Amino acid sequence: MLKITQSSMKRIFVWDYKQDQYVRKDSTCPKCWKAQYIDGMRTKESKSQAMGVYLEHIIGVNPDARITDLPRKAKGIKTADHYRIDRQADMFRGVVAKYGLKLDNVQVSLTVPWIKGRVELNGTLDILDIIENMAHNVDVKVCANVTSDFGEFQWAEPEKKDYMQAKMYDYLFYRKFKKHMKHVFLVFDYSPQMNHKEIIYDIGENDHEQIEYLIESTLSILIDWHHDGYPTVPSVDDCRYCPFGSREMNAYEKKIHEGFEFFGDRSCEDFISKAE
Numbered sequence: 001m002l003k004i005t006q007s008s009m010k011r012i013f014v015w016d017y018k019q020d021q022y023v024r025k026d027s028t029c030p031k032c033w034k035a036q037y038i039d040g041m042r043t044k045e046s047k048s049q050a051m052g053v054y055l056e057h058i059i060g061v062n063p064d065a066r067i068t069d070l071p072r073k074a075k076g077i078k079t080a081d082h083y084r085i086d087r088q089a090d091m092f093r094g095v096v097a098k099y100g101l102k103l104d105n106v107q108v109s110l111t112v113p114w115i116k117g118r119v120e121l122n123g124t125l126d127i128l129d130i131i132e133n134m135a136h137n138v139d140v141k142v143c144a145n146v147t148s149d150f151g152e153f154q155w156a157e158p159e160k161k162d163y164m165q166a167k168m169y170d171y172l173f174y175r176k177f178k179k180h181m182k183h184v185f186l187v188f189d190y191s192p193q194m195n196h197k198e199i200i201y202d203i204g205e206n207d208h209e210q211i212e213y214l215i216e217s218t219l220s221i222l223i224d225w226h227h228d229g230y231p232t233v234p235s236v237d238d239c240r241y242c243p244f245g246s247r248e249m250n251a252y253e254k255k256i257h258e259g260f261e262f263f264g265d266r267s268c269e270d271f272i273s274k275a276e
């Protein structure tokens with residue numbers, strides 16, 4: 001059964017804020033995509049992703065997290081970033097109290113069929129809570145600095161963000177329960193200022209249509225990739241975290257992944273030939 005998730009679609013499409021629509025990325029590597037989303041191979045987390053998984057674990061939102069500690073300095077001393085994330089856990093508890101969150105339902109999986117017996121849609125909510133009769137999808141995010149407006153994962157300008165995750169989860173929830181959710185992003189950083197932000201995303205009237213369009217487009221692209229034998233498309237972004245490649249990871253990221261088995265600790269043949 002093929003599972004389509006928002007993260008698998010996010011690897012193929014990016015939100016173009018100026019055009020107010022999703023556009024296809026030209027850097028997606030089909031071989032890497034297949035490894036992750038069809039063969040179930042594990043990709044490597046970036047530093048911010050690893051920090052996020054660690055924070056989710058220590059605040060009790062992700063009990064089965066793959067990362068339960070972070071790389072340490074000599075004699076087991078925590079890095080400054082590590083201390084900051086530990087402090088942000090305290091901040092999270094304050095936010096929990098403010099919203100009256102119960103944290104009873106964490107890592108909630110929503111699955112609905114798309115093509116019976118062949119394709120299903122799936123999403124896993126960090127926290128699902130009911131507040132004043134309204135279902136809340138509460139998502140915990142970590143970034144290096146919430147005031148930085150650099151890159152796809154910036155949180156400085158929330159109006160420019162891609163909310164595919166909220167749109168997809170709302171779509172799944174609506175298909176199952178015929179109700180919308182309120183979407184709350186709790187964003188923490190590990191900058192010296194230890195900032196945090198709470199961002200609410202209201203579902204737009206075209207959001208479900210956009211999700212259906214992305215699902216259909218993803219399936220159509222997959223058929224093409226399948227016929228082409230899932231070719232390799234090397235790029236700095238994809239090769240760095242791909243199960244087949246490790247060349248571009250920095251020392252900290254390599255430490256995060258010590259002890260984990262990947263396909264191999266070297267780049268795939270195509271990437272090697274193009275990198276040389």
Ligand code: SF4
Nearest residue numbers: 029234239242245268
């Ligand atoms: S190492 Fe690069 S080119 Fe090779 S499969 Fe991974 S992303 Fe694609």
